[in-house]
Amino acid sequence: MSQAILNNVEKLPADALFDIKQRFSKDPREVKVDLGIGAYRDENGKPWVLPSVRSAEKLVQEDPSYNHEYLGINGLPTLTSNAAKIILGEDSPALAEDRVISVQSLSGTGALHIAAKFISKFLPNRTLYLSNPTWANHHAIFQTQGVKTAIYSYWDSKTKSLDLEGYLQSIKNAPNGSIFVLHACAHNPTGLDPNQEQWNQILDAIAAKDHIAIFDSAYQGFASGDLNRDAFAVRLGIQKLSKVCPIFICQSFAKNIGLYGERVGCFHLVLPQQNDASANLVSIKTAVSSQLSKMIRSEVSNSPAYGAKVAAKILSTPHLTEQWHKDMITMSSRINKMRASLRDKLVSLKTPGTWDHIVGQCGMFSYTGLSPDMVERLESQHAVYLVSSGRISIAGLNDGNVDHVAKAIDEVVRNQAASSKF
Amino acid sequence: MSNWLQCSRRCFWNRTNYGTRALSSFDKIPRAPPDKILGLTEQFSKDKNAKKVNLTVGVYKDNQGLVTTFPTVAKAQKILDQDENMNSDLSYLPIIGSPAYRKSTLNFLFRDSCPESGPKLLEQERVSFVQTLSGTGALVVAADLLAQFVSRTVWIPNLSWPNHTNIFKRHGFNDVRQYSYYENGKLTVDKWIDNLKKNVKKNDGSRHCIILHACCHNPTGVDPTVEQWRKILDAVRELEMIPIIDMAYQGLVSGNPAKDAYVLRMCLDESRYGNWPHGLFLCQSFAKNMGLYGERVGSLSVVVPPNQPESKGNVESQLKQIVRSMYSSPPAYGCRVATLVLSSDDFKRDWYKDVESMVQRLLNVRQGMYDRLGWEGLINFEQQHGMFFYTGLKPHALNRLRDEYSIYMTMDGRLSLSGVNDHNIDYVCDAFKAILD
Ligand SMILES: Cc1ncc(COP(=O)(O)O)c(C=O)c1O
Numbered sequence: 008m009s010q011a012i013l014n015n016v017e018k019l020p021a022d023a024l025f026d027i028k029q030r031f032s033k034d035p036r037e038v039k040v041d042l043g044i045g046a047y048r049d050e051n052g053k054p055w056v057l058p059s060v061r062s063a064e065k066l067v068q069e070d071p072s073y074n075h076e077y078l079g080i081n082g083l084p085t086l087t088s089n090a091a092k093i094i095l096g097e098d099s100p101a102l103a104e105d106r107v108i109s110v111q112s113l114s115g116t117g118a119l120h121i122a123a124k125f126i127s128k129f130l131p132n133r134t135l136y137l138s139n140p141t142w143a144n145h146h147a148i149f150q151t152q153g154v155k156t157a158i159y160s161y162w163d164s165k166t167k168s169l170d171l172e173g174y175l176q177s178i179k180n181a182p183n184g185s186i187f188v189l190h191a192c193a194h195n196p197t198g199l200d201p202n203q204e205q206w207n208q209i210l211d212a213i214a215a216k217d218h219i220a221i222f223d224s225a226y227q228g229f230a231s232g233d234l235n236r237d238a239f240a241v242r243l244g245i246q247k248l249s250k251v252c253p254i255f256i257c258q259s260f261a262k263n264i265g266l267y268g269e270r271v272g273c274f275h276l277v278l279p280q281q282n283d284a285s286a287n288l289v290s291i292k293t294a295v296s297s298q299l300s301k302m303i304r305s306e307v308s309n310s311p312a313y314g315a316k317v318a319a320k321i322l323s324t325p326h327l328t329e330q331w332h333k334d335m336i337t338m339s340s341r342i343n344k345m346r347a348s349l350r351d352k353l354v355s356l357k358t359p360g361t362w363d364h365i366v367g368q369c370g371m372f373s374y375t376g377l378s379p380d381m382v383e384r385l386e387s388q389h390a391v392y393l394v395s396s397g398r399i400s401i402a403g404l405n406d407g408n409v410d411h412v413a414k415a416i417d418e419v420v421r422n423q424a425a426s427s428k429f
Numbered sequence: 430m431s432n433w434l435q436c437s438r439r440c441f442w443n444r445t446n447y448g449t450r451a452l453s454s455f456d457k458i459p460r461a462p463p464d465k466i467l468g469l470t471e472q473f474s475k476d477k478n479a480k481k482v483n484l485t486v487g488v489y490k491d492n493q494g495l496v497t498t499f500p501t502v503a504k505a506q507k508i509l510d511q512d513e514n515m516n517s518d519l520s521y522l523p524i525i526g527s528p529a530y531r532k533s534t535l536n537f538l539f540r541d542s543c544p545e546s547g548p549k550l551l552e553q554e555r556v557s558f559v560q561t562l563s564g565t566g567a568l569v570v571a572a573d574l575l576a577q578f579v580s581r582t583v584w585i586p587n588l589s590w591p592n593h594t595n596i597f598k599r600h601g602f603n604d605v606r607q608y609s610y611y612e613n614g615k616l617t618v619d620k621w622i623d624n625l626k627k628n629v630k631k632n633d634g635s636r637h638c639i640i641l642h643a644c645c646h647n648p649t650g651v652d653p654t655v656e657q658w659r660k661i662l663d664a665v666r667e668l669e670m671i672p673i674i675d676m677a678y679q680g681l682v683s684g685n686p687a688k689d690a691y692v693l694r695m696c697l698d699e700s701r702y703g704n705w706p707h708g709l710f711l712c713q714s715f716a717k718n719m720g721l722y723g724e725r726v727g728s729l730s731v732v733v734p735p736n737q738p739e740s741k742g743n744v745e746s747q748l749k750q751i752v753r754s755m756y757s758s759p760p761a762y763g764c765r766v767a768t769l770v771l772s773s774d775d776f777k778r779d780w781y782k783d784v785e786s787m788v789q790r791l792l793n794v795r796q797g798m799y800d801r802l803g804w805e806g807l808i809n810f811e812q813q814h815g816m817f818f819y820t821g822l823k824p825h826a827l828n829r830l831r832d833e834y835s836i837y838m839t840m841d842g843r844l845s846l847s848g849v850n851d852h853n854i855d856y857v858c859d860a861f862k863a864i865l866d
């Protein structure tokens with residue numbers, strides 16, 4: 008009989024990052040460093056609640072109308088409308104022309120999941136292209152919904168820089184009307200973004216092929232400290248693609264407001280410009296919006312309220328917005344300082360190889376170019392923990408441990424060089 | 430026709446036809462039917478009648494007509510607010526949720542609520558658990574797991590919460606069936622069992638899931654008696670169906686949350702049913718019984734068959750995968766509050782008192798309406814449970830209530846009792862009497 012029915016449920020490998028965290032916490036060595044974490048840490052290695060968040064929480068909780076009632080299916084309107092302004096810009100033509108549909112999502116992942124569901128239902132049989140490499144979860148998010156994925160060239164491991172030619176070639180080779188997922192800024196895991204000139208070329212190539220762009224914006228303001236600067240690619244994309252096709256934006260407030268665990272984000276769909284007088288933008292918008300509602304209803308019923316209220320308060324209260332801008336500068340400048348510090352130390356140790364890419368990259372992560380063997384040795388010999396791809400979370404560095412990390416990297420690089428001579 | 434479509438038509442001639450075909454399918458997106466309750470809520474908020482009454486939504490309101498925070502929940506929030514250790518880390522929770530929440534919730538569900546059968550299941554490591562986005566999220570994750578590995582057929586009561594069908598159809602179930610639950614003001618238990626017996630064959634290799642409302646059936650507010658449940662569960666077990674227990678209103682029958690888990694307790698009674706060979710799924714929500722609606726706090730527990738030491742871990746690893754690609758990890762704030770409320774016996778006792786006073790008020794409303802209207806159903810306390818009463822009023826009567834009295838109910842005739850209070854009970858009952866004359 009089928010006592011055994013659940014036996015064919017196969018056990019999956021544990022999540023790499025969560026595993027690292029567990030090994031790290033069990034490690035008895037006195038000096039140990041966790042460079043796996045995907046969340047900001049302050050100069051003492053502690054989680055940091057943004058001062059703007061603290062103030063917003065207080066305002067939310069002291070509001071006499073505060074309660075736990077359900078939000079509407081499409082989320083908190085103060086959040087979604089202000090979030091659209093943040094990413095598109097106050098003076099965005101897409102907003103002025105009322106072409107944007109915005110719904111609340113469970114942070115960036117939830118927004119990507121909505122995009123995946125939407126694509127599998129309404130834009131089937133297209134291939135979706137992801138950068139090589141990309142955030143580990145991207146493939147799963149789309150494949151789970153039956154969307155066929157492929158990769159486009161991105162990182163040149165020899166030069167540790169952007170493989171622009173390969174990138175443009177991938178765009179050209181993809182069948183017209185394919186879907187491209189673009190990291191809006193602070194590419195994960197490499198930390199390497201195209202420069203403005205390169206973005207121009209990339210987006211022109213995408214437009215020329217009628218491709219559809221999904222912007223994954225998980226680090227706006229966290230990367231450079233400047234919301235507008237980090238939205239450059241998205242806004243250029245809207246300018247270049249608005250006549251061609253709809254644009255999807257998946258926006259997370261995990262990193263830039265530090266609301267990681269509260270799961271605050273938005274999914275925006277920017278409809279293309281309608282030159283034709285007979286095109287009924289309003290009815291297209293209503294239809295798409297109603298389909299999104301139905302979808303959200305079948306996933307979560309309605310989105311979590313608390314984090315959304317905190318974020319909305321920050322985005323809609325001028326003095327909190329101002330504080331938030333300062334908070335983002337605090338985070339991004341500490342990260343940049345640590346990048347420089349690590350690079351400088353490696354240079355002064357004369358560690359074999361070049362290390363300028365650490366400073367050239369931005370956001371939470373750096374793709375060091377360390378091999379899996381070196382990563383293993385970092386953990387076993389030096390209690391420095393990172394993922395096997397060689398990606399380090401810069402947020403895990405601080406003045407107290409950067410020396411140790413630099414010396415550890417130096418040792419494993421030299422060790423490898425020595426052993427490869429035999 | 431939209432311009433973007435025409436543009437890609439033009440492109441069609443210039444280039445290839447890939448883009449065109451798919452873009453036009455985007456343009457043909459039809460409008461999905463609007464959510465009925467929300468439409469009414471919108472209309473209600475525009476209604477200028479000072480006496481207007483909203484009896485549509487399933488959210489508890491106090492005697493002043495306000496949605497308030499339970500005193501115990503407010504106390505927990507205050508503690509969280511003031512404790513540096515508890516409020517200085519907003520990092521991600523693990524994919525399957527907070528370990529502290531898991532521990533407290535499993536305790537509440539399998540020790541407090543099922544003291545006889547539950548502890549053993551926990552000790553034998555037979556419960557896979559994941560924190561979910563309230564009850565809805567639990568159903569979604571359960572549906573994804575089942576559809577992937579076990580079954581794509583589910584039986585849903587007729588009538589039921591409309592989102593049940595929506596969820597299962599959109600999460601891999603290609604065979605969504607209905608069993609008879611309620612007709613002409615009465616439960617149809619015999620027909621229900623008959624539906625199952627005629628259509629479910631236990632040896633033909635197909636496996637069938639069945640949704641059971643644990644208590645306070647939505648929308649009718651009418652539950653089977655314990656005797657009837659026994660007959661129903663006997664059939665469900667006999668046919669080797671997979672029970673999905675939807676427990677969204679635990680505590681709203683008696684005021685005592687642990688006590689209200691009687692359907693779960695009956696299912697887990699080993700002396701009667703042994704084990705559930707294909708697993709048992711419990712979808713649980715703290716939305717209504719802690720008033721944490723919008724914070725999205727709930728859980729899915731999967732009770733796996735015995736003597737399969739791998740199953741619990743395997744199932745959990747799959748649940749993790751499902752969550753990871755859907756939303757990465759669950760929201761933290763509400764779960765921190767719930768964990769605190771469940772953390773000590775004192776806290777739990779206070780919480781139970783909050784639930785009790787909510788239920789007491791709902792019973793008073795039933796009694797008050799009965800006194801004015803004489804509708805027996807209102808005080809059939811053995812079977813009529815929770816925040817809803819099914820009036821049986823037809824659309825034309827409901828339209829009149831709305832148009833003439835600004836009393837809003839859903840078009841199926843469901844009345845949300847918590848919208849009635851000392852200030853409007855006479856008005857509401859007089860209106861009912863007037864339109865029924
Ligand atoms: C590229 C990228 N996209 C999306 C996300 C989504 O994160 P969240 O769901 O926490 O917003 C992340 C987080 O690590 C990311 O790196």
Ligand SMILES: Cc1ncc(COP(=O)(O)O)c(C=O)c1O
Nearest residue numbers: 308563564565590647677714716
């Ligand atoms: C029968 C039933 N199941 C599940 C739910 C889920 O609610 P939530 O997702 O808010 O916990 C509800 C809520 O109305 C319900 O009535």
